Amino acid sequence: MSKTTTRYVLGIETSCDETAVALYDGNAGLLAHALYSQVDLHGPYGGVVPELASRDHIRKLLPLLEEVIATAGVKLDALNGVAYTRGPGLIGALMVGAMMGASLGYALGIPTIGVHHMEAHLMAALLEPDPPSYPFVALLVSGGHTQLIHVKDFGKYVLLGESVDDAVGEAFDKTAKLLGLPYPGGPSLAQAAERGDPKRFVFPRPMINRPGLDFSFSGLKTAALNCVNSETLDAQTISDIACAFEMAVVDTLRIKCERALAQTGLKRLVVVGGVSANQRLRAELKTALDARQATVYFPRLAFCTDNAAMVAYTGFLRLQRGEQDALGVEVLPRWSIDTL
Ligand code: KG4
Ligand code: ZN
Numbered sequence: 001m002s003k004t005t006t007r008y009v010l011g012i013e014t015s016c017d018e019t020a021v022a023l024y025d026g027n028a029g030l031l032a033h034a035l036y037s038q039v040d041l042h043g044p045y046g047g048v049v050p051e052l053a054s055r056d057h058i059r060k061l062l063p064l065l066e067e068v069i070a071t072a073g074v075k076l077d078a079l080n081g082v083a084y085t086r087g088p089g090l091i092g093a094l095m096v097g098a099m100m101g102a103s104l105g106y107a108l109g110i111p112t113i114g115v116h117h118m119e120a121h122l123m124a125a126l127l128e129p130d131p132p133s134y135p136f137v138a139l140l141v142s143g144g145h146t147q148l149i150h151v152k153d154f155g156k157y158v159l160l161g162e163s164v165d166d167a168v169g170e171a172f173d174k175t176a177k178l179l180g181l182p183y184p185g186g187p188s189l190a191q192a193a194e195r196g197d198p199k200r201f202v203f204p205r206p207m208i209n210r211p212g213l214d215f216s217f218s219g220l221k222t223a224a225l226n227c228v229n230s231e232t233l234d235a236q237t238i239s240d241i242a243c244a245f246e247m248a249v250v251d252t253l254r255i256k257c258e259r260a261l262a263q264t265g266l267k268r269l270v271v272v273g274g275v276s277a278n279q280r281l282r283a284e285l286k287t288a289l290d291a292r293q294a295t296v297y298f299p300r301l302a303f304c305t306d307n308a309a310m311v312a313y314t315g316f317l318r319l320q321r322g323e324q325d326a327l328g329v330e331v332l333p334r335w336s337i338d339t340l
Helices: 039-045 050-072 091-108 117-127 168-178 185-193 218-230 235-264 279-291 309-320
Strands: 008-013 018-025 029-037 081-087 112-116 136-141 146-153 156-162 268-272 295-297
Touching: 008 050, 008 091, 008 309, 018 050, 018 309, 029 050, 029 309, 039 050, 050 091, 081 091, 081 117, 081 309, 091 112, 112 117, 112 309, 117 136, 117 146, 117 268, 117 309, 136 235, 146 235, 156 235, 168 185, 168 218, 168 235, 185 235, 185 279, 218 235, 235 268, 235 279, 268 279, 279 295
Parallel strands: 008 081, 081 112, 136 268, 268 295
Antiparallel strands: 008 018, 018 029, 136 146, 146 156
16 A cells, blocks of 8 residues: 555544544544543542643553554554644643654654644544534533534534633533542542432523523532532532532533524534533433434543544544645644634
8 A cells, every 4th residue: 555545544642631542444444542541640639730641641652552553453664644632732741642643654754644632522423333414513522622513514613602611521520629529520520410319409500591602611610619618518418519510511501502503403413522421411412302303423432531533533534635744743732623
């Protein structure tokens, strides 16, 4: 196979606290993916420590690369391209993946491509069987983003609305911290909420009475704080507050998604990013969209949160279109998807 054909694309993800490598094959699909989570490293600090994250990416990337190459059974010199996350994310962490991607590309004489982390999250849903066709509405919900996007085609994104303050994942993490739940907060709050009484506390649904598709989540954190200050925090009360918070978030997201579908006249909704792993969100959106003869699409659980499969696939799509990096390494810690 000539080096100009795009078939085997390696993906590298190091934007935050997961180190991940994957190999995508244009003929056979995803061949292998491996991930190392830094959760135990950052846990004692209650959040990601950027410098520790960068150093750990350096330690883990090469072993993960070797693991993926061995699992896929594809030799390094058979690769046709390397994709890495260019941003948004933590600058030092991004630099590690970008440097490794650029060095590999240079050494192997193959093109490299820096991909947008949120576009990669979006493409995770298209790795599943029966992927949605374009156009569709996308809800991007992660630790740093809450956005509704009209996806006209691959690479054609119109921002419909976004959070005016905290991202929804960030609100989960901060509220979990208030409740004394372990890091990472999103999954532990969701777990606590399962045992919660849905009627004991009722939190507001922010901004649903205003027109438009923007979100606000900082008020919910304050509602949770008021409960924490006025109640005795036994295990049941923690679960009840977690439940009230999660229900308010999920309802708000569902209402805005339905509004975005009505506004665009579209019948397909794609939900991606770490918070798309939330079971209450998945169930409530499924019920709501079934009722309006619309369809909701999610990535498999392992590809909701950060991973390199989504980066390899996005890189494959962009390299296939003839795009590639210029020589040199550039990362973009802040980078809006609607500028692509
Ligand atoms: O996409 P992601 O892995 O990283 C970013 O790009 O930010 O998203 C991480 C976020 C965190 O805020 C985490 O608490 C949240 O996703 N998250 C969840 C769940 N799993 C992860 N939030 C609610 N419920 C979950 N099951
Ligand atoms: Zn992410």
